[in-house]
Amino acid sequence: MKTLLLSLLSIGALVAAEPAKPAVVRPGRALEAPGVRADFLIQSDRKATVTFVDEAGKPVARGERTVTVKVDGTDVALEPQPNGFITKDPLPTKEPAPIVVQIRAKADAKPANFRLTLDTSLCGGCKRQEYGCICGH
Ligand SMILES: [Zn+2]
Numbered sequence: 515m516k517t518l519l520l521s522l523l524s525i526g527a528l529v530a531a532e533p534a535k536p537a538v539v540r541p542g543r544a545l546e547a548p549g550v551r552a553d554f555l556i557q558s559d560r561k562a563t564v565t566f567v568d569e570a571g572k573p574v575a576r577g578e579r580t581v582t583v584k585v586d587g588t589d590v591a592l593e594p595q596p597n598g599f600i601t602k603d604p605l606p607t608k609e610p611a612p613i614v615v616q617i618r619a620k621a622d623a624k625p626a627n628f629r630l631t632l633d634t635s636l637c638g639g640c641k642r643q644e645y646g647c648i649c650g651h
Pocket of ligand 1: 637
């Protein structure tokens with residue numbers, strides 16, 4: 515038992531000693547602001563998800579956070595999930611269209627606002643869908 519604990523500790527020490535790795539490239543569009551780290555992803559069924567993640571990009575519990583999503587100025591109905599939210603319906607087919615995602619730490623907290631564009635065409639540079647383009651072309 516003691517040996518196991520020691521080896522676990524030394525693994526922990528090894529991980530801690532490693533230099534910071536470049537951020538994991540996560541699918542979709544990263545939404546990051548002070549105190550906020552989430553991914554906005556448009557699934558193949560065109561429903562969009564907002565998933566809260568930790569520093570390593572792993573999903574974390576939704577907690578008290580609330581999200582609103584507007585597409586083209588219209589609120590989209592969301593359903594809670596363990597790690598975030600999913601739109602009740604597929605996103606509108608009109609592209610490009612403006613999307614605003616608001617994330618609040620609690621219902622009455624000041625929101626962090628993210629503006630993106632509903633555009634699922636593939637970027638020629640990074641081969642990701644345009645709303646999640648990371649090559650900044
Ligand atoms: Zn790109």
